[in-house]
Amino acid sequence: MTVATGRSLRSSAELIRAEEPVLAHNYHPLPVVVSRAEGAWVQDVEGRRYLDMLAGYSALNFGHRHPALVAAAHRQLDELTLTSRAFHNDRLAHFAESLAALTGLDMVLPMNTGAEAVESGIKVARKWAYDVKGVAPDRATIVVAADNFHGRTTTIVSFSTDETARAGFGPFTPGFRVVPYNDLAALEAAVDETTAAVLIEPIQGEAGVVIPDDGYLRGVRELTRRAGCLFMADEIQSGLGRTGRTLAVEHEGVVPDVLLLGKALGGGIVPVSAVVARREVLGVLGPGEHGSTFGGNPLAAAVGSAVVELLGTGEFQRRAEESGVLLREGLTALLGKGVRGFRARGLWAGVDIDPAIGTGRAISESLMREGVLVKDTHGSTIRLAPPLTITEEDLHTALAALEKVLDQGPR
Structure with missing residues (x-):
């Protein structure tokens, strides 16, 4: 199913192709076309939902459309x-x-x-x-x-x-x-x-x-x-x-x-x-x-x-600190299972994936297919920076998706 975007009905693939000749190529985005969002979740033009674990590089600390x-x-x-x-x-x-x-x-x-x-x-x-x-x-x-x-x-x-x-x-x-x-x-x-x-x-x-x-x-x-x-x-x-x-x-x-x-x-x-x-x-x-x-x-x-x-109010600082404990615990459980190491403070983590499994870009694309959006930095490192409003359940969803992607082996 496609939904109206602007003045036309266009699929994600069509919109991505439409950008190619008219947009400067200074970014290499993941192939997802977001049309709606709320809280920690976004939706593409076909109606698929994704958990946003990047939050606009921290621009969306309070989630989408607080x-x-x-x-x-x-x-x-x-x-x-x-x-x-x-x-x-x-x-x-x-x-x-x-x-x-x-x-x-x-x-x-x-x-x-x-x-x-x-x-x-x-x-x-x-x-x-x-x-x-x-x-x-x-x-x-x-x-x-x-x-x-x-x-x-x-x-x-x-x-x-x-x-x-x-x-x-x-x-x-x-x-x-x-x-x-x-x-x-x-x-x-x-x-x-x-x-x-x-x-x-x-x-x-x-x-x-x-x-x-x-x-x-x-x-x-x-x-x-x-x-x-x-x-x-x-x-x-x-x-x-x-x-x-x-x-x-x-x-x-x-x-x-x-x-x-x-x-x-x-x-x-x-x-x-x-x-x-x-x-x-x-x-x-x-x-x-x-x-x-x-x-x-x-x-x-x-x-x-x-x-x-x-x-x-201090609420969001507390949420980042408390949810950050869950994030670190989840990443610690993945050490040696595809995660070589990580650095985390609050709701912010750099995760080093075993290069034998894939580059950071490849892992990001695989997570996208599982309904989770992250972004690579350098080499095989990905970063996690979800909205500070993310729920415990959603955080576990993201960590489970990462575990599943790592279990799939090299790509």
């Missing part, structure tokens, strides 16, 4: 959607106040996408280095970690170590030093008087949910404080409940100088991102030095405020 978030968007759509920052709007102050309070920081720079938040954070760190730290003009450096993923703009891929992201896009932006992740000695050796900031992911998501050793984040915090540079934490994937805390840095009791947020901040409804920082850091920006037509728009502010309100 009622409170949809209601907030509907209310705002009836009032005002965009003014640009040429004028004030009646939603922005509350959004900024509530987000600053949630994170324990002072000021908010609203943007749209995660990559925009990272680019904005880089600009702010450099401006701070020149205006406050006294670094000589055009000499500021930022130290980053190998195997990072912060986005795909030209500047950001300049300090990526992933050749797929870099190759063919030079010349690259200077001013970055790359050190191994989870290596405080290497980080300390790279920091000097020109260092504006250390930019890291508290957990490296795209690399396969790589969790640093206990004490690493505290070490980064102490090192940057001693060196007189900023600690800039990219929590675009790890933040807003995913790891069982509002922020992943909270697992070590750390407060960064600059926090980069996105994905889940828009509730899976609109793109919303933000740089959140101490006043003396974000305060370096003046009118005309940075901006965004859509950043801080009333619709985004209304949805973002509703997201912050949900997180303020």
Whole structure:
């Protein structure tokens, strides 16, 4: 059975073929065409249901079409959607106040996408280095970690170590030093008087949910404080409940100088991102030095405020922590049965499949056929990041599907 999509009746296969000549091939999606969704489940144009274990790379932490978030968007759509920052709007102050309070920081720079938040954070760190730290003009450096993923703009891929992201896009932006992740000695050796900031992911998501050793984040915090540079934490994937805390840095009791947020901040409804920082850091920006037509728009502010309100209850952090125990137990039971190893925190896991069974892509395709959607990272690693609203029953369904796929052997 096919259902109406847009103006025509077209099957999944027809829609996939229709994309080929008209869409840039910058993605390699699984061959499923989603037309409806609710909670942790999506439905394709033929009516087949799938359990979403990716949640938009954490953009859907609250599930598809969370009622409170949809209601907030509907209310705002009836009032005002965009003014640009040429004028004030009646939603922005509350959004900024509530987000600053949630994170324990002072000021908010609203943007749209995660990559925009990272680019904005880089600009702010450099401006701070020149205006406050006294670094000589055009000499500021930022130290980053190998195997990072912060986005795909030209500047950001300049300090990526992933050749797929870099190759063919030079010349690259200077001013970055790359050190191994989870290596405080290497980080300390790279920091000097020109260092504006250390930019890291508290957990490296795209690399396969790589969790640093206990004490690493505290070490980064102490090192940057001693060196007189900023600690800039990219929590675009790890933040807003995913790891069982509002922020992943909270697992070590750390407060960064600059926090980069996105994905889940828009509730899976609109793109919303933000740089959140101490006043003396974000305060370096003046009118005309940075901006965004859509950043801080009333619709985004209304949805973002509703997201912050949900997180303020603590419910979703608790759900991630409690369901994360079930996820780890289920994955532990599969060790030696096709799973070589895994790394997990909260409802987030990188699972290393035995390469003899298949690549991460092949495993993802097999799970799709079993009604479960995941995504590979590198090699034979897949990542699991379901909505924080997932039920215990649905989590067991996903783990049973993974066990079944592994039992099928090589593909």
